[in-house]
Amino acid sequence: MTANSRYRSRAPRSDDGEEKDYVGFATLPNQVHRKSVKKGFDFTLMVAGESGLGKSTLVNSLFLTDLHKDRKLLNAEERISQTVEIMKHTVDIEEKGVKLKLTIVDTPGFGDAVNNTECWRAVTDYIDQQFEHYFRDESGLNRKNIQDNRVHCCLYFIPPFGHGLRPVDIEFMKALQDKVNVVPLIAKADCLTPSEIKKLKERLREEIDKYGIKIYQFPDCDSDEDEEFKRQDKELKESTPFAVIGSNTVVEARGQRVRGRLYPWGIVEVENPAHCDFVKLRTILIRTHMHDLKDITSDCHYENYRAQCIQTMTSSPDFPSIQLANIMHGALFKLL
Amino acid sequence: MTANSRYRSRAPRSDDGEEKDYVGFATLPNQVHRKSVKKGFDFTLMVAGESGLGKSTLVNSLFLTDLHKDRKLLNAEERISQTVEIMKHTVDIEEKGVKLKLTIVDTPGFGDAVNNTECWRAVTDYIDQQFEHYFRDESGLNRKNIQDNRVHCCLYFIPPFGHGLRPVDIEFMKALQDKVNVVPLIAKADCLTPSEIKKLKERLREEIDKYGIKIYQFPDCDSDEDEEFKRQDKELKESTPFAVIGSNTVVEARGQRVRGRLYPWGIVEVENPAHCDFVKLRTILIRTHMHDLKDITSDCHYENYRAQCIQTMTSSPDFPSIQLANIMHGALFKLL
Numbered sequence: 001m002t003a004n005s006r007y008r009s010r011a012p013r014s015d016d017g018e019e020k021d022y023v024g025f026a027t028l029p030n031q032v033h034r035k036s037v038k039k040g041f042d043f044t045l046m047v048a049g050e051s052g053l054g055k056s057t058l059v060n061s062l063f064l065t066d067l068h069k070d071r072k073l074l075n076a077e078e079r080i081s082q083t084v085e086i087m088k089h090t091v092d093i094e095e096k097g098v099k100l101k102l103t104i105v106d107t108p109g110f111g112d113a114v115n116n117t118e119c120w121r122a123v124t125d126y127i128d129q130q131f132e133h134y135f136r137d138e139s140g141l142n143r144k145n146i147q148d149n150r151v152h153c154c155l156y157f158i159p160p161f162g163h164g165l166r167p168v169d170i171e172f173m174k175a176l177q178d179k180v181n182v183v184p185l186i187a188k189a190d191c192l193t194p195s196e197i198k199k200l201k202e203r204l205r206e207e208i209d210k211y212g213i214k215i216y217q218f219p220d221c222d223s224d225e226d227e228e229f230k231r232q233d234k235e236l237k238e239s240t241p242f243a244v245i246g247s248n249t250v251v252e253a254r255g256q257r258v259r260g261r262l263y264p265w266g267i268v269e270v271e272n273p274a275h276c277d278f279v280k281l282r283t284i285l286i287r288t289h290m291h292d293l294k295d296i297t298s299d300c301h302y303e304n305y306r307a308q309c310i311q312t313m314t315s316s317p318d319f320p321s322i323q324l325a326n327i328m329h330g331a332l333f334k335l336l
Numbered sequence: 337m338t339a340n341s342r343y344r345s346r347a348p349r350s351d352d353g354e355e356k357d358y359v360g361f362a363t364l365p366n367q368v369h370r371k372s373v374k375k376g377f378d379f380t381l382m383v384a385g386e387s388g389l390g391k392s393t394l395v396n397s398l399f400l401t402d403l404h405k406d407r408k409l410l411n412a413e414e415r416i417s418q419t420v421e422i423m424k425h426t427v428d429i430e431e432k433g434v435k436l437k438l439t440i441v442d443t444p445g446f447g448d449a450v451n452n453t454e455c456w457r458a459v460t461d462y463i464d465q466q467f468e469h470y471f472r473d474e475s476g477l478n479r480k481n482i483q484d485n486r487v488h489c490c491l492y493f494i495p496p497f498g499h500g501l502r503p504v505d506i507e508f509m510k511a512l513q514d515k516v517n518v519v520p521l522i523a524k525a526d527c528l529t530p531s532e533i534k535k536l537k538e539r540l541r542e543e544i545d546k547y548g549i550k551i552y553q554f555p556d557c558d559s560d561e562d563e564e565f566k567r568q569d570k571e572l573k574e575s576t577p578f579a580v581i582g583s584n585t586v587v588e589a590r591g592q593r594v595r596g597r598l599y600p601w602g603i604v605e606v607e608n609p610a611h612c613d614f615v616k617l618r619t620i621l622i623r624t625h626m627h628d629l630k631d632i633t634s635d636c637h638y639e640n641y642r643a644q645c646i647q648t649m650t651s652s653p654d655f656p657s658i659q660l661a662n663i664m665h666g667a668l669f670k671l672l
Contacts, residue, residue: 023399024623026432028377031627033369038558041364063359096362141643144635222374287360291367299480307477 040099042148043290046180048107048123048172049157053187058155058246059104061259061270062282065091086126105151116168120175127151127179131305152297153216153285154180157187158241164203165211173213179301181216181293183285184208189243189276190261190268197243204241215240218284219292236284242277245270376435379626380485382516384443384459384508385493389523394491394582395440397595397606398618401427422462441487452504456511463487463515467641488633489552489621490516493523494577500539501547509549515637517552517629519621520544525579525612526597526604533579540577551576554620555628572620578613581606 047055059065087106092099107123130149137146154176158169176182184204189197208215218240221233247270251260259270270278285293383391395401423442428435443459466485473482490512494505512518520540525533544551554576557569583606587596595606606614621629 023429023431024618025377025379025429025436025626026434027623028434028436028626029369029372031624032372033365035627035631036365036368041361043361093359093361095359098362098364100361100364102361141646143639282360287363288367290361290364291371295371303479310477 037098040101042101042103043294044103044105044149044151044153046105046107046123046127046151046154047157048154048176049187050159053157053159054246055155055157055187056106057248058157058185058187058244058278060248061246061278062286063091063093063102065093065102086122103149119168120172123154123172124175124179127176128305131179131302132309134302135306135309150297150302151180152290152293154182156182156184158184158204160186160188160192160200160243164200165207170207170211170213173208173215174211177214178304181296181301182214183216183281184241185281186241186243188245190245190263192243201239201241201243208241216293216296218289236280239277239280242281244278244281245276246278373434376437378437378439378484379630380439380441380487380489382441382443382459382463382487382490383493384490384512385523386495389493389495390582391491391493391523392442393584394493394521394523394580394614396584397582397614398622399427399429399438401429401438422458439485455504456508459490459508460511460515463512464641467515467638468645470638471642471645486633486638487516488626488629490518492518492520494520494540496522496524496528496536496579500536501543506543506547506549509544509551510547513550514640517632517637518550519552519617520577521617522577522579524581526581526599528579537575537577537579544577552629552632554625572616575613575616578617580614580617581612582614 045059047059049055085107088103089106090101090103092101094100105126127150130151134146134148134150137143156169156173156176158165173182173184186192186197186200186204192200207213218237221230225233245261245268247259247261247268249260249262250257251262251267252258253260253267253269258272261268261270269275273279381395383395385391421443424439425442426437426439428437430436441462463486466487470482470484470486473479492505492509492512494501509518509520522528522533522536522540528536543549554573557566561569581597581604583595583597583604585596585598586593587598587603588594589596589603589605594608597604597606605611609615
């Protein structure tokens with residue numbers, strides 16, 4: 001684009017004299033767009049679910065990264081003694097000039113123990129800690145370089161083997177539902193036939209409804225969208241919970257090199273919509289709703305946390321002298 | 337755009353197999369763009385300067401609105417007794433689907449009194465009050481519908497008649513410089529010849545520098561812009577302080593109907609770059625830097641105010657019991 005057309009594109013001049021009715025603030029979204037590109041983005045995605053359900057592989061497939069290059073796999077004995085340990089990986093990726101600082105919060109080992117009581121505790125504690133850090137930072141004096149580590153989305157992996165939700169799945173999602181955007185997935189869907197997937201999805205949707213589990217609600221598309229777009233949007237949403245397959249291997253299928261899994265009976269292609277919902281998940285998670293996930297985190301989940309904090313503190317008998325000091329600890333620690 | 341192309345535009349598919357290396361987060365700026373359009377924008381512009389310098393007319397010309405349809409002009413006697421009175425006008429305007437809630441803060445009557453000592457006081461108090469409201473609101477429990485009335489920019493009108501800045505101009509701008517983005521303008525520039533404008537601009541730039549007046553600094557354009565764009569950007573910045581002419585009247589010039597002023601010796605066209613800097617001001621204020629003005633307000637001016645508040649409160653002898661309560665008054669008032 002030449003400089004002239006750039007200036008023109010910001011302040012279009014039309015031949016029919018419309019220009020004199022044009023103020024130019026219609027460029028505001030472009031100004032926001034430009035600034036956001038300059039600043040870069042960040043996104044924190046949590047994956048949760050039992051070991052061995054392909055959490056890391058799916059994330060690698062989604063973001064074309066390699067999370068655990070040198071991960072050491074644990075044997076059964078090690079796994080049993082292992083507690084829920086939170087691991088954080090940050091990668092800086094760039095695509096078409098757009099920079100993304102992607103943080104993956106992995107919760108390896110969950111569900112490996114025989115007794116899984118309160119197995120979600122470490123995860124909810126982790127989420128709360130990030131909120132607390134943010135609360136302290138945004139109450140502080142210097143807010144210029146606040147690191148936002150709040151978790152924007154949690155992909156919850158449901159095993160494909162059962163006949164619906166297990167008690168641990170219900171407990172886990174319910175513990176998380178008011179703190180983070182939960183997106184349930186059917187893991188390793190290449191072990192299910194299309195009719196089995198259909199049945200399991202129906203079952204899961206019913207149970208999610210029945211147990212009052214609040215999963216992330218993809219917002220309605222704008223009413224001014226055309227019918228075809230609305231139909232596609234509806235189809236995407238009706239495919240939840242997405243049945244996914246991940247793969248770190250590139251195989252040759254129909255003359256093309258694709259991410260897939262090579263079975264004696266055929267090739268499973270991760271990005272083939274007839275094989276699984278991977279592309280749907282990627283579309284809705286990254287290409288259309290990543291920003292909404294961030295907004296809901298900030299405007300709902302974090303605001304709920306903050307309101308609870310303030311209410312707890314102000315309802316304490318020692319209020320206001322001591323508890324208030326806690327509220328303002330960010331500012332105070334930096335001052336005193 | 338059809339639904340298919342919409343989905344494609346968010347998740348482009350190329351023929352050369354590049355798709356398999358494309359994650360799709362490059363659509364993030366578009367997601368931000370879309371959401372910003374949906375949410376709408378707001379902008380608060382303050383105009384300050386002596387009566388009769390064409391402040392309202394210029395704003396009308398900039399935004400194609402009519403601020404004071406039924407304004408009653410005061411005579412000299414009324415004007416002398418008049419104090420600096422702040423008037424706020426809000427209009428909802430829309431352009432190409434982009435909604436803008438524009439608030440104009442007018443400071444009529446300034447400078448009309450014979451003794452103008454501390455004439456800026458009411459203006460700085462007004463700006464501080466907006467900061468205080470915002471501070472209280474953002475410390476409060478419910479932050480969903482915070483009204484942001486912070487002043488994003490102050491156009492300061494310098495009379496074209498003098499030979500530079502008057503003491504009152506210096507005092508006024510210095511009183512405002514740490515609270516708001518000050519953009520100085522040479523008002524009613526149709527009474528100056530091009531060489532007079534050039535001389536006055538040089539003089540004003542020297543004096544602004546000499547007296548350490550901090551006016552809004554248009555940020556440098558990105559280093560990756562092409563040379564022609566950089567040249568145009570430089571030219572815009574070198575035209576400061578912009579010499580402007582406003583008009584509420586549409587006249588016929590060279591066969592076209594334009595905003596202008598009809599003199600016996602010719603027609604002054606507001607939007608003719610050879611006649612004045614109106615188009616430059618509009619370009620930089622609305623079409624390229626409106627969002628930056630908002631960012632600087634929020635990230636610098638408001639943050640300075642907030643830090644000062646917290647520091648004043650925490651350095652008080654009664655700290656922390658009483659003063660802390662003040663800091664949190666937003667939250668407390670809503671709770672107790």
